[in-house]
Amino acid sequence: MTLLELAKREGKAKVAIAAKVDGAVVDLACPAPEGAAVAWITPSDPEGVEILRHSTAHVMAAAVKQLFPSARITIGPAIENGFYYDFDVESPFTPEDLARIEERMREIVKTDVPFVREEVTKAKASSLFPGEPYKEELLADIPDETVSLYRTGEFLDLCRGPHVPNAGKVGAFKLMNTAGAYWRGDSKNKMLTRIYGIAFPTRKELDEHLRILEEIKKRDHRKLGKELDLFSVTDEIGPGLILWHPKGAAVRKIMEDFWRDAHARAGYDLVFSPHIARLDLWRVSGHTDYYRQAMFSPIDIEGQEYQLKPMNCPFHIQIYKSKMRSYRDLPVRYAELGTVYRYEPSGTLHGLLRVRGFTQDDAHLFLRPDQLDEEIFSLLDFTLFVLRAFGFDRYDIYLSTRPEKYAGTPANWDLAEDALRKALERKGLPFEVDPGEGVFYGPKIDIKIKDMLGRSWQCSTIQVDFNNPERFDAAYIAEDGTSRRAIMIHRALMGSLERFFGVLVEHYAGAFPAWLAPVQADVLAVTDRQNGFAREVVAKLRAAGCRAEGDYRNEKLGYKIRESQLSKVPYALVAGEREASQQLVTPRRRGGEQLPSMSVEEFLDLLRGETVNPTK
């Protein structure tokens, strides 16, 4: 008896698309083993959705082979929200092709052809894929002697499975776009044509996903950056180089002020360093060996080579080394909003999130080994405090451990990895270990913040560095009078101000909380007879530290309200005849909520109540 027959008997054939037998997910065509524990998998189970998406990829490949017989098939996995399939074709698919492929897919689904699993020897299998070099290559890499194949009508694919029993079982899908993708993700290989699709169990879920995509588009920081006049990237300046307009600069200043203040309180010393330094400095640091591909070309200055800085660390080390350090002086903490320049391939640039010049909220800590545990813990605490202040309280945390090639001693690595791990555990933070993913110079903790839409953004990083202290001989005099090597920690919390700002824009959809908003209140004169009063109100607000602007244009109130709301200013203060006569203002929140009229002082109190950020 097959699982499908068993499913029928149990009345599950309509919903089940696969089954879990003793923990292994298998097709319904598999025999139902006597006495084994069988759990049905439906499209709404996580495993079910994946099967569904993967099967949809097969349906797409089948449609492509029907329409483009010369297309060579490669791989087509399920991914988050959908699937893709990579093809090798002479000319990439056009949007019209995509529509035809999608149409053909629907026809295939309608025929409800079965997905038939076959198991054959590798030798047999390779004879079944004539003219499919990629399948040959995949076959050659499979260690097992037998492999499984799936047949969907005429279409045959090498695949581990499992799959839905029939094409009719795939859910709602939509082809989204094509993209170039290297075979096996390696830029040395041929560029294939990838088709991305989304797939969900039901039409409703698919529509919901499309709605989310719309929402993401609406929040795009590049779009909002232009609409709200926050920043720009121009042809004339160059790609990946950011111009911060007054509104964006205002937010940046608030971010910086908050950051400097928090760091001063947390025991950091603020430093500044230049944008270029002798190339030799980067030779000593090892950047010319390990980081060359990300560095701009050296600059010739009177016959000497200088380098635009890709990192701040060597400068901070020089400051550390400017005098003898006692074990009593440690930890030394140097922090800088340091602007660095890195060569990023043009195709990778993306708004504020991926740029060529950016400002790191950088710091380097110099410690004794016995201070590692406590320092990492308080640093972690400090990091979360800063992230929370900006409204991020969901994280994905990763601990990356020693790679195969590394600097420093295994004993030190163990010490450092231990300190990072213990800090995370003591803080009660769930984290994932990425074994061997540490940088060559030390283990690290990466924190990805999750925004309002649940998307993850890499921002904070805490890295132990065993390499630089050695290369630069960063030392301190220990209690016994001997010179010891300091342990260095490199860390950034926001990561880069540009990226963090971009993430903030998307997180808040441009509607910054009052403490961050570039303009906190628009004062709207109802007619020009109130312009004088409105100016007084603006002056009073500004004197009290409120970022206020006045709208004295010859426009109706509705017009001014609309503009204020569209520019996402937290408060619009209506100043009309009624207000002027009583020296009041009538606040309206950007959502549309109207508040009772109040004095300027009362409004300032209200605003203060909302602008206290958690530092103070």
Next chain:
RNA sequence: GCCGGCGUAGCUCAGUGGUAGAGCAGCUGAUUCGUAAUCAGCAGGUCGUCGGUUCAAUCCCGACCGCCGGCUCCA
């Protein structure tokens, strides 16, 4: 960098082998108005850049620059 798409006024976008339009924004004037757009007029573009085809190119072709979606990589 690689693959594909795109590049028309400050912005959003129409359009055509015979050198261009709309809405918004801007300017001028009228209007003095109460919680998401008052009306009228005016002005605004070497159609990304360079080259080619053509009697004629914004349109067709090529190169370059840039942007967008991915790949690769990362703050």
